[in-house]
Structures are given as structure tokens and as C-alpha cells.
Amino acid sequence: MGRMAILLGVALVALVIFLSSVFIVDEREKALVLQFGQIKAVKEEPGLAVKIPFLQEVVRYDGRIQSLETESLEVTPADNVRLVVDAFARWRISDVEQFRRAAGGGGITTAEQRLENILNAELRAVLGSVTSSSVLSADRVGLMNQIRDAAIVQARALGVEVIDVRIKRADLPDQNLAATFARMQAEREREAADERARGQETAQRIRAQADRSALEIVSEARRDSDIVRGEADAERNRIFAEAFGKDEEFFAFYRSLSAYEEALKGENSQLVISPDSDFFNYLNSVDGAASQSSGAAATAN
Structure with a gap:
């Protein structure tokens, strides 16, 4: 019985020594074997490792990120x-x-x-x-x-x-937010004012150029129209002169009709003039010719 107790004691001591001398390194860990604070071994590979029992200790570190x-x-x-x-x-x-x-x-x-x-x-x-x-x-x-x-x-x-x-x-920082926002707002307003000023300057320049171009176009158009009108008046006078030279009676007739048209314009035009005025010479001559023709016809009948 005493021998059995001794064997059990020896086996127990041996088991304790064995357990104290082996340790397991996890794949997520890195281990150091220390002896009196000095590094004796580095264990980075996972698995079973050994150390001197009671003299050495194991320090583990997480090897993950x-x-x-x-x-x-x-x-x-x-x-x-x-x-x-x-x-x-x-x-x-x-x-x-x-x-x-x-x-x-x-x-x-x-x-x-x-x-x-x-x-x-x-x-x-x-x-x-x-x-x-x-x-x-x-x-x-x-x-x-x-x-x-x-x-x-x-x-x-x-x-x-x-x-x-x-x-x-x-x-x-919270204490700087208000001041910073105010400064940013002032800077943006200044930039907006500069943009508006540049836009107004550009607009004025464009308007001035447009006004000058319009004035030049209108002046050129008036000049061209005056030239065309003058040429047309010259052509008209030439035609009138030729017509007058070819048939003086027709020219007098046309000028009289034009004078009557200009004098009697409007819906309620009134003209007070003597019947024997020169203005009605052509009408009087037409009326006299018509009267003579009527008298000659009556005599023939």
C-alpha cells in the first residue's frame, strides 16, 4: 500500500512537471519563452512547444491585425x-x-x-x-x-x-465654427460682387459696341437710301423731261392731275378759289372743248 502511494505521488509529480514543460501556441498568437526576464526562445509557429518547468515562463501576444x-x-x-x-x-x-x-x-x-x-x-x-x-x-x-x-x-x-x-x-472646433462660416460667407459675397462688377463691365462694353454698330449700320443704310432715292429722283426727272419733250400736252395733263390730287386730299377737303383761276385752266379748256363738240353735233343734226 505504501509502495502504491509512492508510485502515485511520483506519477503525479511527473505529470505536473510534464504539464509545466509543454505549452500550445495558437495560430493567432506569438509567444516568448522567458527565463528570469530574459528571452530564451521565440515561438511563432502554431503547435506544441516545450520549456524548462518552473524556471521559464511563456508570454503570449496577439499576432492578428x-x-x-x-x-x-x-x-x-x-x-x-x-x-x-x-x-x-x-x-x-x-x-x-x-x-x-x-x-x-x-x-x-x-x-x-x-x-x-x-x-x-x-x-x-x-x-x-x-x-x-x-x-x-x-x-x-x-x-x-x-x-x-x-x-x-x-x-x-x-x-x-x-x-x-x-x-x-x-x-x-465648435468655438470657431461661427467665425469661420461668417468669414466664408464674406469671401463668397466678395467673390459674387466681383463677378457682378465684371459682368456689368462686360455688359456695358457689349452695349456700347452694339450701339456703335447700330449707329454705323443705320448711318450706312441712310446713306445708301439717300443715294438710291437721289438716283431714283434723277431717273424720274429724266423720264419726266423726256415725256415733256415728246408730248407737252400730256405732261400738262399729268401735272394738273397731280396738282388736283395733292390739293384735294382728305375726306373733308375744301378749296375756295376763283373759277377763272389759272389752277383750273386745264379743266376749263377741257370743258370748252367739250362744249364746242356738243354744239357742232347739234348743228349737224
């Missing part, structure tokens, strides 16, 4: 318009030995604090070299890439690989 959100940071771009910026980063442990030396016993918490300091410094450096309009425009993508590249270089000292950096928010 992790995220870090920075606290709201106030930066001042080149145009002195303050912005409140929120950013986040994606990172993972690339060198577990370097990570242990840099972070010490603080582990992930210490590494995140130091990584956040790096990101804040790069955010201030990169965003401080450009204007606020660049930060608030599509140029932000290029700025984020600059911050990421600079953070990658500095994070190597932590044994960390920075995968990506993104700016979540870039807004004006």
Missing part, C-alpha cells in the same frame, strides 16, 4: 485654421522580440500609447504643412498615405508594422 483609434487631436494647418482630427490605424506585431524590448512588461497597452504618440506627431507634421482646404478635400488620401509611410518607419523601433492610417474626421 489590431486597430488603434487616437484621441481627438487639434492641429493647425498652414493657413492657421484650426482643425479637430480623429484618426485610426491598423497594425500588428512584426518582430515579437523587438516588441518585448520596446514595450517591456506593459505589452499591448504600452505599445499602443507609443504608437499613438507617433501618429499624433505625424498628423501634426503632415497636416501642418498644407492648408485646411487640402485636408477637407480629396487631397486627404495623399496626406493619409504620407502619415502612414512616416509612421511605418518610426514604428519599426517598436517591432510593429503599421498597415494603414485613416483620418476619420477633420472638423473645425
Whole structure:
């Protein structure tokens, strides 16, 4: 019975020693074997591993991609318009030995604090070299890439690989919003006033050119019409002269009819003139000729 108890005790001790000397590394983890605080082995491949029981300990770190959100940071771009910026980063442990030396016993918490300091410094450096309009425009993508590249270089000292950096928010501080909006409104109103002034200047110039062109066109048209009218009057006088030379009686007849037409225009025209006036010479001669013709006809009958 005593021998059985001894064997059981030895087996139990052996089991404890065996369990203390082996450990399992998960595929999502990276492990370090420490002896009195010194790194003795690095276990990054998943599976079963061994260590010296009671003398060595195992420290495990998450090997997956992790995220870090920075606290709201106030930066001042080149145009002195303050912005409140929120950013986040994606990172993972690339060198577990370097990570242990840099972070010490603080582990992930210490590494995140130091990584956040790096990101804040790069955010201030990169965003401080450009204007606020660049930060608030599509140029932000290029700025984020600059911050990421600079953070990658500095994070190597932590044994960390920075995968990506993104700016979540870039807004004006609440106390500056009203003043900024007022300034933006004043600038837009000034630009609108300049555009209106330029438009009015252009409109006046176009109107002046149009008025001058219209005056030139009208003057040329009047000149051409006067020339045509003068030529027509000359042609008419020539025709009249030829007609007068060919048949003086017809010309007198036409001129008399024209005179009667001009004198008796209107619906209620009245003309007071003596019957033996020269104005009615042609009518009197026509009436006399008609009377003589009537008398001759009567005598013949």
C-alpha cells in the first residue's frame, strides 16, 4: 500500500512537471519563452512547444491585425485654421522580440500609447504643412498615405508594422465654427460682387459696341437710301423731261392731275378759289372743248 502511494505521488509529480514543460501556441498568437526576464526562445509557429518547468515562463501576444483609434487631436494647418482630427490605424506585431524590448512588461497597452504618440506627431507634421482646404478635400488620401509611410518607419523601433492610417474626421472646433462660416460667407459675397462688377463691365462694353454698330449700320443704310432715292429722283426727272419733250400736252395733263390730287386730299377737303383761276385752266379748256363738240353735233343734226 505504501509502495502504491509512492508510485502515485511520483506519477503525479511527473505529470505536473510534464504539464509545466509543454505549452500550445495558437495560430493567432506569438509567444516568448522567458527565463528570469530574459528571452530564451521565440515561438511563432502554431503547435506544441516545450520549456524548462518552473524556471521559464511563456508570454503570449496577439499576432492578428489590431486597430488603434487616437484621441481627438487639434492641429493647425498652414493657413492657421484650426482643425479637430480623429484618426485610426491598423497594425500588428512584426518582430515579437523587438516588441518585448520596446514595450517591456506593459505589452499591448504600452505599445499602443507609443504608437499613438507617433501618429499624433505625424498628423501634426503632415497636416501642418498644407492648408485646411487640402485636408477637407480629396487631397486627404495623399496626406493619409504620407502619415502612414512616416509612421511605418518610426514604428519599426517598436517591432510593429503599421498597415494603414485613416483620418476619420477633420472638423473645425465648435468655438470657431461661427467665425469661420461668417468669414466664408464674406469671401463668397466678395467673390459674387466681383463677378457682378465684371459682368456689368462686360455688359456695358457689349452695349456700347452694339450701339456703335447700330449707329454705323443705320448711318450706312441712310446713306445708301439717300443715294438710291437721289438716283431714283434723277431717273424720274429724266423720264419726266423726256415725256415733256415728246408730248407737252400730256405732261400738262399729268401735272394738273397731280396738282388736283395733292390739293384735294382728305375726306373733308375744301378749296375756295376763283373759277377763272389759272389752277383750273386745264379743266376749263377741257370743258370748252367739250362744249364746242356738243354744239357742232347739234348743228349737224
